[in-house]
Amino acid sequence: MISTAQILYITSFALIVIGLYAVLSQRNLIRVVIGLNIADVGINLLLVTIGYVEGGRVPIFAAGQSAGTMVDPVPQALVLTAIVIGFGVTALMLTLVMRIYAHHGTVDASRLRGLKW
Amino acid sequence: MVSPMLFIIAPLSAAFIMILFNSRVIALGLSLLVPIGLAWLGLSWLPYTLGAAQPILVASIPAPLGIPLSIDALGAGMAILVAVSAALVVLYSSSYMKKGHHEVRYYTVVMILLTSAFGLVLTRDIFNLFVFFEILCISSYILVSWEQDGAALEASFKYMVLGSIGSTFLLVSIALVYRVAGSLAMADVATALATAPRGYVAFAAVTFLFGVGVEAAIFPVNTWLPDAHSSAPSSISAILSGFVIELALVVAFRVLNTAFAAVDTLPLVRVVAIAGVIVGEMAAFGQKDLKRMLAYSSISQIGIMLFAFSLGTQAGAQAGLQHLLMHAGAKSALFLIAGYFIVRTGSRLIADYAGLGHRMPVSAALFGFAALSLVGAPPLLGFFTKFQVLSAAGAAGGFTAWLGVAVILFGTVLETVYLFRVLRVLFAPAASGSPARADMDWPALAAVALFTALVVFGALLLPTLSQMIGPMADGLASLL
Incomplete structure (x- = not known):
């Protein structure tokens, strides 16, 4: 029987691989940005999964409770930071795509000389 | 205090x-x-x-x-x-x-x-490291795209995509580390990883290396660098080539060497370093665009520093740090002067700089000194630092160390040829009469002169410097 945590680990790594594959295979710059976002979601899921405890509680202390059955709050804090950074980078990337479109009239990487990699 | x-x-x-x-x-x-x-x-x-x-x-x-x-x-x-x-x-x-x-x-x-x-x-703290890395990357993306012309926008986007892939790897590595260590402080991580399964730690270490390797321009994840460093405004190229990639390199190596000390990543690091030297020099050799040539040269110089660090000896770490100081001075000066060459001629192609040494004599002379130091001509600082890297490699011994020595020497030959090609064009006879002198404006000239003074007179500082560089080199291998 596969546990919940194992399903989550597999899903998160699958999302990261799918995202990176999209980044490397797509020619359309918008799709490249979407690929990076999929990878980002995968990582966030991975981080939350690491702090996951089977049947765990919300990590808030109340009278007479111990930390034993709580999920780990640190990865959740990390995910918040990672989401904010991911949002900022995505916004900046989309701005650049807009500028590239205004400049060259295309978002197709194969038609942009500087974007061959 | x-x-x-x-x-x-x-x-x-x-x-x-x-x-x-x-x-x-x-x-x-x-x-x-x-x-x-x-x-x-x-x-x-x-x-x-x-x-x-x-x-x-x-x-x-x-x-x-x-x-x-x-x-x-x-x-x-x-x-x-x-x-x-x-x-x-x-x-x-x-x-x-x-x-x-x-x-x-x-x-x-x-x-x-x-x-x-x-x-x-x-x-x-490794997560704090990730956050500062992201701020460094994002501000670099913005500065690379500053000119907002086609090339700068494309270079910045390419840099962003590769940088984001790097961040993805870095974050995966941090997640893997936290899973076994239960802590993000580097000292605790080092203790916890010492007893963790070796395969797991090795995977996390390699993920980390390629994550931070993007920003540190380690081969093979450095394909963004020639575009980004050449399309950015020259002041930014100087910042990026002068200390950003070096800083990323030092930080990356320190974490690999301490937090991930449980697995020996040095052989892998040494191989990518040697590959970086040879690829960078060969690519620089074929360039017609001055800033692109300098950017490729940065890739090979980063390779030399990383090679010195990867020797794993005290002498290697000291030599690497001294070479880092030399490269920061020389490459900053070269990029800054190249910026004014472009302003004065309106072209980035070396061929268009024929006789520019007569219009900008002081700038061209400073360019010459910085280039000679980069190549390693005595008695400039570059000679001593490169010599120390080579002698540290000789002392360490082993096949890959000697291979590195051979590659660096071969790279120096290539470097000499392509930098002298630039100097020959600069000091070629002027095309028509004696053109009006148009050196750099004085604030720029002062800044460049100070950078160049470091690489020209740096050798005099070496005795003082060598007393400080020992404890600094220890910092590459110790944490708390």
Whole structure:
């Protein structure tokens, strides 16, 4: 029987691989940005999964409770930071795509000389 | 004593203040004063860190949360290098950047870049490291795209995509580490990973290497560098090639060598370093665009430093750090002068610089000195640092070390040929009569002259420097 945590680990790594594959295979710059976002979601899921405890509680202390059955709050804090950074980078990337479109009239990487990699 | 927390607080506050006032004078004044003040702060901490056996804790929350910031000799040294370079580049920018061309915002982003650079030096927490890395990357993306022409936008986008892939790897590595270590403080991580399964740690270490390797321009994840460093404004190229990639390299290597000490990554690091040297030099050899040539040369120079670090000996670490100092001075000067070549001729192609040495004699002479130091011509600083890297490799012995020596020597031949090709074009007979002299404007000239003075007279500093470089090299291998 596969546990919940194992399903989550597999899903998160699958999302990261799918995202990176999209980044490397797509020619359309918008799709490249979407690929990076999929990878980002995968990582966030991975981080939350690491702090996951089977049947765990919300990590808030109340009278007479111990930390034993709580999920780990640190990865959740990390995910918040990672989401904010991911949002900022995505916004900046989309701005650049807009500028590239205004400049060259295309978002197709194969038609942009500087974007061959 | 003034707290080293100012390294992070001062540039960040300066960034907010200058965007608030939106005045060129305030922005320029603050971006000159803050790095100068921080260089002094670094100098005032240097004697204490040199004497201390362990890094001095600056700020921390009680364990297990930690998030420690500490300063050691290596940190103080890198901070001084960053601060001095930044002050000189700002001085240069004051005449190089077009007036009114969003100048205040330019200095704001430079200050934010400085914040993250100092943060990387001080932090002893791997997630904090990730956050500062992201700030460094994002401010670099913005500065690379500054000119907003086609090439700059494309280069910046390419840099962003590769940088984001790098961040993905870095974050995966941090997640893997946290899963077994249950802590993010580097010292705890090192203890926990020592008993973890070796395959697991090796996977996390390699993921980490390629994550930070993107920003540190380690082969093979450095394909963004030639585009980004050549399309950025020349002042930014000098910052990026002068200390950003070096800083990323030092931080990456320190974490690999300490937190991931459980697995021996040095052989892998040495192989990618040697590959970087040869690929960088061969690519630079074929370039017709001056800034692209310099950017490829940075890839090979980074390879030389990483090779020296990867020897795993004290001599290797010292040689690598000295070469880093030389490269910071020489490459910054070269990029800054190249910036004015482009301003004066309107072209980035070396072929268009024929006879430019007669129009810009002082600039061309400084370019010559910096180029000679980069190649390693005696008695300039570059000769001594490269010689030390080679002798450290010889002392370490082994097949890959000697292979590295051979590759570096072969690379030096290539480097000599392509840099002399540039010098020959610069000092070729002028095409028509005697053109009017048009050297760099004086603030830019002063900044470049100071960078060049470092590489020309640096050899005189070596005896003093060698007393400090020992404890700094120890910083590459120790954590707390």
